[in-house]
Amino acid sequence: MEYNPTYNPYSLRGKVVLVTGASSGIGRATAIECSRLGATVVITARNENRLRETFDMLSGDSNQMILCNLADDEAINKLVEEVPHLDGLVNNAGYQEYLPVPFIKKDKLEAIMSVNTIAPIALLQKLLRAKKITKGASIVFTSSLAGLGINAPGNSMYAATKGAISAFVTGAAIDLAPKKIRVNAVCPGMVNTAIMDYGTVGEEELKADAANYPLGRYGEPEDIAYAIIYLLSDASSWVTATNLVIDGGVSAR
Numbered sequence: 347m348e349y350n351p352t353y354n355p356y357s358l359r360g361k362v363v364l365v366t367g368a369s370s371g372i373g374r375a376t377a378i379e380c381s382r383l384g385a386t387v388v389i390t391a392r393n394e395n396r397l398r399e400t401f402d403m404l405s406g407d408s409n410q411m412i413l414c415n416l417a418d419d420e421a422i423n424k425l426v427e428e429v430p431h432l433d434g435l436v437n438n439a440g441y442q443e444y445l446p447v448p449f450i451k452k453d454k455l456e457a458i459m460s461v462n463t464i465a466p467i468a469l470l471q472k473l474l475r476a477k478k479i480t481k482g483a484s485i486v487f488t489s490s491l492a493g494l495g496i497n498a499p500g501n502s503m504y505a506a507t508k509g510a511i512s513a514f515v516t517g518a519a520i521d522l523a524p525k526k527i528r529v530n531a532v533c534p535g536m537v538n539t540a541i542m543d544y545g546t547v548g549e550e551e552l553k554a555d556a557a558n559y560p561l562g563r564y565g566e567p568e569d570i571a572y573a574i575i576y577l578l579s580d581a582s583s584w585v586t587a588t589n590l591v592i593d594g595g596v597s598a599r
């Protein structure tokens with residue numbers, strides 16, 4: 347067969363994809379790359395200026411941006427009302443907070459659980475109830491290596507929020523399989539994004555840690571975006587209930 351330059355099983359042409367946490371980092375890269383591969387993208391986050399920056403970088407002219415604080419259940423309801431029917435949902439918004447166990451406080455735990463764990467599950471549940479998720483859709487969560495029990499000092503609270511997500515996707519995948527809706531997660535190692543600013547680790551220490559990665563560097567947001575795109579595309583139509591590790595090999599050390 348002759349080489350066909352337009353053949354692309356990873357194309358997102360004709361798909362409508364909602365990306366949360368699209369105002370920076372992994373979410374921004376995912377939204378941009380999805381749009382470049384033909385998807386119509388709906389992006390959401392809280393910061394209007396940064397979200398608009400992402401919006402201005404998208405390809406295509408049917409994209410939408412919607413401001414939403416995912417810690418607020420009413421705001422999630424409004425988001426669900428405003429979004430069109432979706433072929434893809436990237437439940438990516440989240441934040442990091444390092445706290446050694448003796449310093450964990452209930453309010454901190456509730457706050458991080460509400461954004462990293464409860465909001466993405468609630469968003470999926472509400473979208474399903476509103477019949478906004480199409481048959482054959484793909485749902486992708488951004489979990490973390492920490493969610494798989496590969497951890498670092500002070501990271502237990504964050505790990506708990508992601509561990510819940512990594513477990514959730516396997517159960518949700520079984521529940522939604524009859525509708526041919528697939529549910530997966532990506533589990534990144536350290537990726538160069540604004541989330542690094544939440545830590546207390548110095549630049550030299552980060553450099554040394556990155557050098558310890560078998561591939562010699564931390565990830566870039568696009569490294570994760572391309573994996574998310576695989577999971578959104580029809581190329582992964584037999585993939586569900588998977589926690590896909592993308593970590594430069596560090597978990598093998």
Ligand SMILES: NC(=O)c1ccc[n+]([C@@H]2O[C@H](COP(=O)([O-])OP(=O)(O)OC[C@H]3O[C@@H](n4cnc5c(N)ncnc54)[C@H](OP(=O)(O)O)[C@@H]3O)[C@@H](O)[C@H]2O)c1
Nearest residue numbers: 367369370371372391392393416439440490536537539541
């Ligand atoms: N970078 C890493 O090393 C790494 C590794 C493993 C997993 N992850 C996960 O990857 C995901 C993306 O993180 P990132 O590294 O790209 O960090 P980032 O650059 O800080 O992006 C986080 C995104 O989440 C949004 N967000 C945070 N709180 C929100 C809220 N209450 N409501 C709505 N949106 C909210 C932020 O937008 P606004 O501030 O505009 O609301 C931002 O767009 C997170 O779930 C994170 O846990 C990251």
